[in-house]
Amino acid sequence: MRSPISRTAALALGAALALGGCSSEPGGTSGAAVAVGPCDRACLLGFVDRYVAALVAKDPKQAPFADNARFTENAQVLQLGDGLWHTASAGPQGYKLVIADPSPGVGQAGFYILMQENGNPIWLSGRLKVENGKITELETIVVRKGVGFGAFDRTAPLPLWNEVLQPAERTPRDKMIDIANQYFDALDHHLTDSVPFDEHCNRVENGVQTTNNPALKPAGEAPNVGALGCRDNINSQMWRYITSISPRRTTVVDVERGIVQIVAVFQQDGSVASTNIPGFGEYKYTGAMRRPFTTVIPETFKIKNGKILQIEATMVAMPYGSRSRWD
Numbered sequence: 073m074r075s076p077i078s079r080t081a082a083l084a085l086g087a088a089l090a091l092g093g094c095s096s097e098p099g100g101t102s103g104a105a106v107a108v109g110p111c112d113r114a115c116l117l118g119f120v121d122r123y124v125a126a127l128v129a130k131d132p133k134q135a136p137f138a139d140n141a142r143f144t145e146n147a148q149v150l151q152l153g154d155g156l157w158h159t160a161s162a163g164p165q166g167y168k169l170v171i172a173d174p175s176p177g178v179g180q181a182g183f184y185i186l187m188q189e190n191g192n193p194i195w196l197s198g199r200l201k202v203e204n205g206k207i208t209e210l211e212t213i214v215v216r217k218g219v220g221f222g223a224f225d226r227t228a229p230l231p232l233w234n235e236v237l238q239p240a241e242r243t244p245r246d247k248m249i250d251i252a253n254q255y256f257d258a259l260d261h262h263l264t265d266s267v268p269f270d271e272h273c274n275r276v277e278n279g280v281q282t283t284n285n286p287a288l289k290p291a292g293e294a295p296n297v298g299a300l301g302c303r304d305n306i307n308s309q310m311w312r313y314i315t316s317i318s319p320r321r322t323t324v325v326d327v328e329r330g331i332v333q334i335v336a337v338f339q340q341d342g343s344v345a346s347t348n349i350p351g352f353g354e355y356k357y358t359g360a361m362r363r364p365f366t367t368v369i370p371e372t373f374k375i376k377n378g379k380i381l382q383i384e385a386t387m388v389a390m391p392y393g394s395r396s397r398w399d
Contacts, residue, residue, distance in 0.1 A: 116172035116181040127160045138206035162188035169229040173324040182324040182333040193217045193224035197386040199323045222278030248332045252373045260317040264307040270379040273302035295352040312347040313361045315339045319399045333372040364392030
């Protein structure tokens, strides 16, 4: 005998059948969910688009946020509609990198977007989480031109970020996370030659290429470690002023494209006075390196054939001891 079904359940079932079980178009203008069942990659990318459009419109109700959605901006817990929601003035300005992890129980998308705030360029990065057709978590980092270090004229992500790897080029999910953490361990514990870098690896921070970039010469009598490749850069011991990199959270993993995003907290207590750089000698830290500060960094790695090929990171200085509020 057929079990009775409530009118509400019948309507929900009808909606699910009409949508084929899942939709890649998240939410209506009222914020109601239309996605039923798992949210695939296209679905997650659509949620990022809806969030950014609502942000520029300065109206969170134009995106499908859950009633109890959590939101942080630069590690501060805010209400949806506060912070950048008041000041965002234009959407993506050429550069927009979005990555997605539709794995069961994950449902997260990471993003690195060049946009504008009151006409001023900014980097907006972070990640959002989708559950049952609603955005339940939004974690953002905002880097503003004239306030933080960065380049704000990049035009497009490198094609390698969207490259789907051949099966033989892919790395298992757990191993990808392990490789990314090897990078953080090397910085945290000052380990050399411990990271599987591809020979063509580059790192980009706040839109600035910080490896293989001779033009990135620092002021004064300082070694130009920015001219070095990823391996020699990390082996230079320039980064010994980093006190610790903890905690770390894996947020997005895309095995097909070889991408993993980890949000890490860098703590610098200002106590390290100098370092010895091979071929240069003792380098005495000054300025920002001799002050206590913290950075929360969404950092994304492209891993191909078991090696790090590209790194994309954004960061903004915050008071020492700050936490991401998600750990």
